[in-house]
Structures are given as C-alpha cells and as structure tokens.
Amino acid sequence: xxxxxxxPRHLVMGMTNKKSLKCEQHLGHNAMYWYKQSAKKxxxxxxxxxxxxxxxxxxxxxxxxxECPNSSHLFLHLHTLQPEDSALYLCxxxxxxxxxxxxxxxxxTRLTVL
Amino acid sequence: xxxxxxxxxxxRLQEGESSSLxxxxxxxxxxxxxxxxxxxxxxxxxxxxLYSAGEEKEKERLKATLTKKESFLHITAPKPEDSxxxxxxxxxxxxxxxxxxxxxxxxxxTILTVHP
Numbered sequence: 001x002x003x004x005x006x007x008p009r010h011l012v013m014g015m016t017n018k019k020s021l022k023c024e025q026h027l028g029h030n031a032m033y034w035y036k037q038s039a040k041k042x043x044x045x046x047x048x049x050x051x052x053x054x055x056x057x058x059x060x061x062x063x064x065x066x067e068c069p070n071s072s073h074l075f076l077h078l079h080t081l082q083p084e085d086s087a088l089y090l091c092x093x094x095x096x097x098x099x100x101x102x103x104x105x106x107x108x109t110r111l112t113v114l
Numbered sequence: 115x116x117x118x119x120x121x122x123x124x125x126r127l128q129e130g131e132s133s134s135l136x137x138x139x140x141x142x143x144x145x146x147x148x149x150x151x152x153x154x155x156x157x158x159x160x161x162x163x164l165y166s167a168g169e170e171k172e173k174e175r176l177k178a179t180l181t182k183k184e185s186f187l188h189i190t191a192p193k194p195e196d197s198x199x200x201x202x203x204x205x206x207x208x209x210x211x212x213x214x215x216x217x218x219x220x221x222x223x224t225i226l227t228v229h230p
Binding site (some may be wrong): 004008025031033040041042043045048050055079088090094096097098100101102104105106109110 | 118141145146148150155156157159160163165166201203216218219220221222225230
C-alpha cells in the first residue's frame with residue numbers, strides 16, 4: 001500500500017448505529033487530518049492530529065469522535081448521526097501541520113445516513 | 115478569517131482550447147497556496163504548491179502562477195482526460211498570535227469539462 005488509504009470506501013448507517021472510519025498513511029508523516037466534503041460545499045476541516053496530539057476544532061459536533069493511536073493511523077468514530085452528516089469524509093496527512101507542507105489525501109469514505 | 119473564491123464555477127472547453135482558472139484569496143499571511151485535482155467520487159490529487167508572489171510551477175499541460183491576491187491555473191491545449199474539478203486551498207499563519215494548526219481553507223472548485 002502506498003500513500004493514504006481509507007476504509008471502508010462506502011458506508012450506509014442508520015441514525016442509531018455506531019461505526020468507525022479508518023485511515024492509514026504510508027508516507028512517514030507526522031500530521032493527519034479529517035475533512036468533510038458535502039455536496040456543493042468546500043472541504044471543511046474537522047480535526048487535526050500532530051504527533052498523535054489532537055488540535056481541537058470546536059465547531060465539530062460531539063457525535064464525531066477522532067482517535068489517533070499512532071502517527072500512521074487515524075480513526076473517526078461515529079454515533080447517533082443525522083442525515084445531514086451524509087458526505088464524503090476525507091483523510092489527509094502532511095509532514096508537519098503548520099509549515100506549509102502539502103497535505104496528501106486518501107480516496108475518501110462515502111457516508112450515507114438514513 | 116481566510117477566504118478563497120474560485121471562478122468560474124464551471125468551464126466547458128473544446129479539446130485544444132486553452133484557458134485559465136482563477137483563485138482569489140484573502141489570508142492573514144500566506145504560508146502556501148495549493149492546487150488539487152479531484153475526480154468524481156475520489157480524493158483530491160495534489161498538483162502544485164506555491165509559496166510566494168511571482169512563483170510559477172508547471173506540470174504537463176498545467177501551469178500555476180501566484181500573485182499577492184490570486185492564483186491562476188493555466189491549461190494549455192487540454193485533453194478530455196483533464197476533465198475534473200480543480201480545487202484551490204490556502205494555509206495561513208493564522209491569528210495575530212501566530213498560531214496555526216495546519217488548516218487548509220478550500221474554495222468551492224471549478225468543474226472543468228473538456229469535449230473531444
């Protein structure tokens with residue numbers, strides 16, 4: 001595997017379900033990110049991790065819970081989502097988080113909340 | 115707050131018809147401006163990073179340029195396989211305290227369609 005991988009690629013869940021999205025980067029980077037891409041909206045940053053430490057983004061609802069067990073893996077735990085949470089969820093990584101380093105994206109998980 | 119505006123929203127070209135996409139930005143100190151290409155249902159694919167006004171970068175039929183207020187993505191003699199959404203994003207130095215947490219602010223993108 002190379003670059004940034006994400007699983008699953010597609011996910012359908014009910015509002016009462018709990019699921020997790022997984023991201024793995026094979027680039028040796030120190031920072032990882034979760035973005036949300038909704039239809040006809042720009043990509044929105046959700047969370048940033050740098051060397052496994054989370055940088056808070058206060059605008060994200062608590063039904064989204066990130067986890068970064070090491071510098072190569074990132075999870076997004078989902079619970080009691082709403083239909084408006086349906087979107088493409090993208091993971092990205094960069095060498096460092098705030099020095100203008102390029103962020104490389106994974107293929108995304110297409111989430112549908114029924 | 116950082117802002118990015120891309121124009122046009124959509125652009126239809128004939129194969130071989132050169133054109134430019136625009137990205138206007140407002141930031142509190144530019145760390146970098148990034149261009150990505152995104153195909154339907156896929157993640158953004160990195161194209162270029164520009165750091166300072168006057169900088170230019172080229173890759174095949176694409177050339178990106180940067181001024182203090184905007185960036186252009188020039189497409190020379192495009193082919194149908196260049197059809198995609200092109201995204202522009204900026205990373206800034208953040209607030210007056212100089213803190214920044216790696217946030218990229220994206221524009222809404224330009225949907226490019228190249229007809230054979």
